[in-house]
Amino acid sequence: VPDAKNVSLAELAAAERLQVDTTWDSQKPTFPFGAHVCVVEVDTESGKVTVERIVAVDDAGPILNPLLCEGQRHGGIAQGIAQALLEEVVFDEEGQPLTGTFADYGIPSAAELPSFDLVEMTTPTHINSMGYKGIGEAGTIGSTPATQSAVIDALSHLGIRHIDMPLTPLRVWEAINAASKGAAQ
Amino acid sequence: VKIEMTVNGEHTSADVEPRLLLAHYLRENVGLKATNIGCDTTSCGACTVLLDGDAVKSCTLLAVQADQQSVTTMEGLDGASEGQPKHPVTAAFHAEHGLQCGFCTPGMVMSAISLIDHDPDLDERKVREGLEGNLCRCTGYHNIVRAVLVAAGKDPDAAQKAEAESDELRTAPNFSRGEASE
Secondary structure, three states: OOOOOOOOHHHHHHHOOOOOOOOOOOOOOOOOEEEEEEEEEEOOOOOOEEEEEEEEEEEOOOOOOHHHHHHHHHHHHHHHHHHHHOOOOOEOOOOOEOOOOOOOOOOOOHHHOOOOEEEOOOOOOOOOOOOOOOOOOHHHHHHHHHHHHHHHHHHHHHOOOOOOOOOOHHHHHHHHHHHHHHHHO | OEEEEEEOOEEEEEEOOOOOEHHHHHHHHOOOOOOOOOOOOOOOOOOEEEEOOEEEEOOOOEHHHHOOOEEEOHHHOOOHHHOOOOOHHHHHHHHOOOOOOOOOHHHHHHHHHHHHHHOOOOOHHHHHHHOOOOOOOOOOOHHHHHHHHHHOOOOHHHHHHHHHHOOOOOOOOOOOOOHHHO
16 A cells, blocks of 8 residues: 555555464463362262353453353363263273264263353463463363362262262262262161 | 255255165255264254254155155355355354354254244253254353344343253253152
């Protein structure tokens, strides 16, 4: 755009091809942080766990696109809950996968999940000039232990301290059954 | 076997193998590729289309079973030919960011249209249970549920608040909740 002092990005893009080639290398890794809290209900008769509520704080520094950032957090939280409660790739002794379809592999549907409470927090990092930290996997990291711990907490009065993930109804029922047998003796 | 069906308002016909699935008829014979095939086992719902107004999974239906009937795919919705979200459901998915990778979206949208058609008074729980046959890996369903509530004329914030505060059972009807042992 000749002789222009102020040019909008749209005008510039219309006039010539916009291209930038650059390499940027972060000297140090950034550390997003957060906290997830989960409320569950456990049916002691069947072992089924229902997630009632999950509250998530994920601090990724300043956010350029809040819409996409929230979407990443939602998806991550769902995957994290699913890892804690449902999803597992199972093989038989000969290495044959037994969870080859969605009929065998427990991916959650909308009915298995609640809506998510997201809490905003913005702490810029000093490691880059914009303060950005990153969001991609934050949801999956917090929600799995939050869900797992909530179930164990719900069963702690029975003396249960650990159940291997995923906390399927069978595993939870077996743990409750074993604990109540132990108490009866 | 010779079959005829109306697809998105247009007459189509073909001489097909009896084993041909409706999903393959739509994609290969008619050339409409919005209908995705995710799992081939009726689990994921990405292939959902409307058959005479009802949501069906087109990977489980034979093309011959849809003979003489009317099918609607995502391409048949308002604005689809111009790539604009003009249909109320696609507009709501657009406004609420109800998709990320987009693979489940055609099935989700067709299921949602059928759900809204069949129930004039949806709430969050009904939407979640109504979309149970459609899987999504990206969104955690949060924004999809909001989009369907918006398309159904509901305030998504109020609906989510009502569901969060509700003590209603969140398990399917007749599912044991331990009452028997009390």
